[in-house]
Amino acid sequence: MNGSRAVITVEALSKSRTGVPVLANICLTVAEGSVTVVVGSSGSGKSTLLRCLNGLETFDFGAVAIAGHRLSAGPHAPQLLEHVRRDVGMLFQQFNLFPHLSVIENVVLAPRVVLRLTAEESRARGLALLDRVGLRAFAEARPATLSGGQQQRVAIARALAIQPRVVLFDEPTSALDPAMSADVLDVIVDLAGSGQTMVVVTHDHDFARKAAAWVVQIDAGKIVRQGLVDEIFQPT
Numbered sequence: 001m002n003g004s005r006a007v008i009t010v011e012a013l014s015k016s017r018t019g020v021p022v023l024a025n026i027c028l029t030v031a032e033g034s035v036t037v038v039v040g041s042s043g044s045g046k047s048t049l050l051r052c053l054n055g056l057e058t059f060d061f062g063a064v065a066i067a068g069h070r071l072s073a074g075p076h077a078p079q080l081l082e083h084v085r086r087d088v089g090m091l092f093q094q095f096n097l098f099p100h101l102s103v104i105e106n107v108v109l110a111p112r113v114v115l116r117l118t119a120e121e122s123r124a125r126g127l128a129l130l131d132r133v134g135l136r137a138f139a140e141a142r143p144a145t146l147s148g149g150q151q152q153r154v155a156i157a158r159a160l161a162i163q164p165r166v167v168l169f170d171e172p173t174s175a176l177d178p179a180m181s182a183d184v185l186d187v188i189v190d191l192a193g194s195g196q197t198m199v200v201v202t203h204d205h206d207f208a209r210k211a212a213a214w215v216v217q218i219d220a221g222k223i224v225r226q227g228l229v230d231e232i233f234q235p236t
Contacts, residue, residue, distance in 0.1 A: 004031040006065075007166055007197050013052060013062035015221075022048050023059065023221045030166075030214070033195040037208040037229075040218035046201045049218065050170050053199065054088045055081045067165040086114060089159035089167040093174050095151040097143040097158075103130065104139040107158045114162055122161075129157035133187050149180025153187055160191075167191070169200040173207075185210075205233055 008030035015023040023045050030036050038046045051057040053066055055076045064071040067087035069080065097106050107126035111117040117125070130136040133153040135146075143151050152172060159167055169188065173181035185207045192198065192211040202208065208215055208229055215232040217225040225232060 004033055006030065007032040007067060008053065008199070009065040010049075010053070011063045011065075013049075013059050013064060015048065015052065015057070015059040015061075021221050023052070026062070026221075026223060028216060028223070028226070030197065030199060032165075032197055034213045035192045035198045035200065035211050036214045036216060037212040038199065038201045038216045038218060039203065039205070039208065039232075044218045045221040046218050047170050050090075050168050050199065050201050053168060054090055055084050056090075086162060087165045089162065089164035091152070091155055091159055091167065091169045091172050093171045095143070095148070095155045097151055097154060099143055102140050102142060103135065103146070103154050106143065106154060107161050110158065110162050125161060126157070129160055130154070132160075132190075133157050134183075147180060148176050149183045152176065152180075152184045156184070156187055156191075160196075166197045166199070169198060169202070171201055171203070173202070173204065209233055 006029045010026050010028040013023055013026040026049060038049065040046050048057060052059050053064055055071055058075055059073055061073050066084065069084045069087065104123065104126050107129060108122040111122040111125055112119070127136055127139060130139055133156055135150060135153055138146060138150065143154065146154065172188065173184050176184065185204065188200065189211045212229045215227065215229050216223055217232060
């Protein structure tokens with residue numbers, strides 16, 4: 001890790017479901033402005049870890065400090081979760097766009113509701129973000145008229161609209177074909193170059209080589225390796 005200050009610190013996080021360990025003694029630090037990629041086989045606990053970072057799932061032991069907020073074991077207070085969601089954006093495997101809203105309406109909803117921006121301010125921000133992900137021309141379209149890759153890029157713009165300190169990605173290209181995946185990964189690589197702090201759960205090692213500073217490998221709920229990308233993925 002470099003000398004940047006930590007924006008995420010995970011301390012001895014453990015979680016079980018019906019008595020079966022899902023995560024065991026996870027310890028992790030993410031530097032501000034860095035990209036951390038989490039890899040591992042299906043069912044290894046990658047997505048569960050990501051969901052614990054922003055309070056979508058509770059855990060049994062340990063703690064998470066993220067973007068200035070601290071999540072402890074057990075239930076999380078609704079007010080705390082509200083503050084966490086203000087500073088932590090999340091992208092899922094599915095796009096979860098509102099089908100009855102246009103693309104620009106999907107993007108500006110959070111700035112209007114969460115940040116209390118005016119309609120003019122939020123629209124200007126939304127159009128700038130759509131331009132950034134290459135979709136400004138589709139601002140008035142409905143999500144159903146877009147391809148899967150385009151919808152995921154809209155979802156990225158929506159996550160960025162609240163200007164989060166951290167963005168979490170849970171297998172952002174798993175539902176896409178290779179061509180669409182490439183477009184989405186290009187956007188994420190561009191974000192990495194801009195200094196956006198990101199944690200990305202992915203099976204795409206090529207993406208990790210392009211964008212990541214730090215790689216965490218999880219197996220059976222435990223971190224088995226972590227280090228610089230060149231240390232984890234040996235040149236081929």
